[in-house]
Amino acid sequence: MFKSRSGRRWIVLDFLIGFFALFIALNITPYVDIYEPTNRIWVSLGYGFCLVLSVRLCGLNSLYVSHARSKYEIVIGAIQGCLLAYVVVSLIVGITHVHIFGRYVMLTSLGLSLLGIILSRALDKYALSKHPLRVAFLGCNELLKAFGDRLTSNPHFKIVCAACQDDCDIPEVMETYHYIKVEDPDAFCSYLDAQKVDIVVSCYGSTIPLRVHKVIERLPFHNIEVMNKGSFLERYFREISVTYRNLHWYTSQFIKPNGGAILLVKRILDIFVSMLGLALTLPFWPLIILLIKLETPGPAIFKQCRVGLLGKNFTIYKFRTMGQDAEKKGAQWASTNDPRVTKLGAFLRRSRIDELPQLWNVLKGDMSLIGPRPERPEFVDELKKVIPLYEWRYLVPPGLTGWAQICYGYGSSVEDAKRKLQFDLYYVKNFSIQLELQILLRTIPLMMRGSR
Known part of the structure; x- marks a missing residue:
């Protein structure tokens, strides 16, 4: 089962976990008489279907990549997937029925589905380690x-x-x-x-x-x-090797950067989310700006030239996290525990609050919510000379977060840039709304952990 190359078995398993989790919850609740027997079956079928989709959006599609996930990723992905499926089904039931799910149904169904999803993935990971x-x-x-x-x-x-x-x-x-x-x-x-x-x-x-x-x-x-x-x-x-590349790879699936329905949908989502994000966070900007200015002199908003879609340069905006003379010796790689970062700047970076002004870049169209992180022209010119296909990451708009940020984290060297590029190329080759949503969902726990 666990070494099977057929994803259908996992789809059936996840569906059954969702179906029985909600069906049991609806039948053992003290208020069981509220729900008609036929409705219990139909609602449970809907939850099973939603659970199959949601756990895959959250990166727990088990097929092929079980070995690549940590225990933390399995737990977080299961929590996100089960909550997402439950919210969708609850909204549908709330709209189409008089009665909504009570706390007994919620706690039981979520508990059972979480147990089933986590246990199946844990067993999968254990089985692969014992029978590789x-x-x-x-x-x-x-x-x-x-x-x-x-x-x-x-x-x-x-x-x-x-x-x-x-x-x-x-x-x-x-x-x-x-x-x-x-x-x-x-x-x-x-x-x-x-x-x-x-x-x-x-x-x-x-x-x-x-x-x-x-x-x-x-x-x-x-x-x-x-x-x-x-x-x-x-x-x-889930990365594309620049070392093992060949013509068959980039002729099998090539992204057209200037068109397509996916880019249109992506742009609409970018505009909606960036406007919502700005509306929710703008009231706090004056306080952030004041704290930055109190700690170190200089402008609170940092501006820098970055490379965007198809190699076009644009100006990126961030809350300043370093002193004014941080680059008096020229362009330098940023690094973990960078000594140039101020105390407040370290907090802004961990919480990703320093990225909030980039919502304006997203609204303008310089960037997207999801995509390869935009790099500085000085580094791009250097990396293009030593890393094959480096410019391919600019076939799609740069983003606030991306597949490389989820899978690899912070990089401060040419070798790090090469490894991150391989994840960026995977994103370019598998560019889809499903992957966009998966990246967005998996970014949330990274922000909560302050993993930067």
């Missing part, structure tokens, strides 16, 4: 070692072997992995079958040797999946 996905490599090259090291350090994967048509001339591969020379495709497939290999990862480029090509053709008959390194990383780690 068994992986075999086809092809031996320099990139295999780094890719293999990443999988070796993860308890949810076990590397069975590395194979190639020819003799391997890379000592690191010979010493680290069980190496096999592919001489007979049928015999090799039988070996993989006997070793219970789940996935074969091709490490070849555009040219695949004939014997290996025959192996790849026959593996589906052994119920063994074949992927390249880039596809494996995208599925199981």
